[in-house]
Amino acid sequence: MSDRSIIIATHDAGPSAAASTAPGAAKPPIRPRRRAWPTFNWRGLVAVVMFFLAWQLAVTFKAPGFHEIPGPITVVQTLVSDFLFTRSYWESWLISFKRVLLGFLFAQLLGVPLGLVLGSSRRFNRIVFPVFEMMRPIPPLAWVPLSILFWPTNEASIIFITFIGAFFIITINVYDGVRSIKQEHLWLAHSLGASQLTIFRRIVIPAVIPSIAVGMTLGIAVTWNVVIAAEMIASDSGLGRLTWEGYVSSTPPVVFVGMVSIGIAGALSTLLVDVIERRMMPWKRKR
Amino acid sequence: MGDTTGEFVGTGLYKSYAGAGADTPAAPVLADCSFHFEAGKLNVVMGTSGCGKSTLAYLLAGYQTPDRGTLLIDGEPVTGAGSDRLLVFQETALWPWMTVEENVLFGPVSRGQSRQSARPKANALLDRFGLADFKDKYPSQLSGGMMRRAELAQALVNNPKVMILDEPFRGLDVMTRELMQEYYLKLFEDTRLSTVFITAELEEALFLADRIYIMSDAPSRIVKIIDVDLPRPREISCTATRRYAELEQEALTALYEGRELEAL
Ligand SMILES: Nc1ncnc2c1ncn2[C@@H]1O[C@H](COP(=O)(O)OP(=O)(O)OP(=O)(O)O)[C@@H](O)[C@H]1O
């Protein structure tokens, strides 16, 4: 009796099972594959709530080190009342973004061609690479004093430091990309009668695009690091300055407003770079 | 077609790769390697892994130059790469950033033909290889067997005098492999396109070849030539014939000749 019921249960398993036994239906219908949405991560949400709760509790009960630290509620209040609807706050955003984008752009414009030539011309490599390798280990922030001395305006020096932050990373990635092009890819193009220019345009450049993308991802992150530090040291504007001023003027909530803003700005830039990268590599999108 | 061009004659070829350091001696890969790959024939080169089969293929294609010896194609010295002899690489060499059709069109377009005028032939080939529905896909969206067929189309669209295939079906599963062998056999028997087919598999060699050239271990040369006189067009059933078994025995003897058991 129990055996029988099991058999019935398996036969009634679902519409596809029924269809496969129906006369005339050769194959069970293939269900259109639906994109699997990740199920709601409630544990993650609980953890986030716990984080803010712990923070607030630490502040309320004056845990060691938390004497001058504002709680999350104060931070949000400050953000809404003193910043969100002021012109100067959004100007800080704009200024920092402008610096990041300009530094990043110049780093691409110079770094990509330099990496390409370093990777493809042996003679150029022998001359230039040692100088490049000599400068590369110098951290971008070590360039701050020199940059201020060299450039006529503060703005130019900050953009320059930002540029330095991304430039070496982008160049070295592109250089590496050129060197790891598959020999077969070049040989085949050569066999088929392609000119040097065609090989460069249709083989070398696309082969290097994934490396350019890696350079962009790393570069944009470094650029934000550098611009914030440079603004704290050498500028009177931008999100970095806003954060630092919170400290100098003894208004700790402002420090937090600055930190949160910088975090969001960095995340937005990364998102933007991701979108651009996906457009650059249509062959990686479709799998 | 039945072209009678695409004949390779190699005489006393030597090739070694530079050692790792300046002082380390160059390891010889080919030493006194001579052969005559006839036009209009399916010449199969057999050898164990690492004996220098790919190196030989690169010399034939003109990607590398021998240290010594002469290599002629149709009586002319091989001086560099050219679209008259195309190599299908051991690892896939389709450009991943181009669609299948773009990959196939690359040769004609690079040599100055317009895309429009090259397309009919490219599409006819893709059709023949069962890739018509995949021409707008990228190589990463193809199966291993499809990639190999796309590479054949990519080469054949250029009307090469001779095809060089370097273990083209290695890494495919057994079924796909057998299908691909029948595919190439059919193509060859239809066109008699001069072919140098490199493999390490005896069954593949016997099934396809007009003639098998067996290489020794490195430093290697051709040590034995076996004429495979199984009738064409061949079916898979020919592997069950008495003649096949005889040829197999002959090849096995040659392959194991001079190889000590402890060397394996
Ligand atoms: N570019 C290179 N530099 C140095 N040594 C090489 C190079 N290419 C191949 N060799 C060596 O030459 C020998 C022959 O290599 P080759 O690739 O021609 O062999 P193969 O018969 O094609 O082997 P496989 O069955 O693995 O494809 C090997 O010992 C290999 O290590």
Ligand SMILES: [Mg+2]
């Ligand atoms: Mg090989």
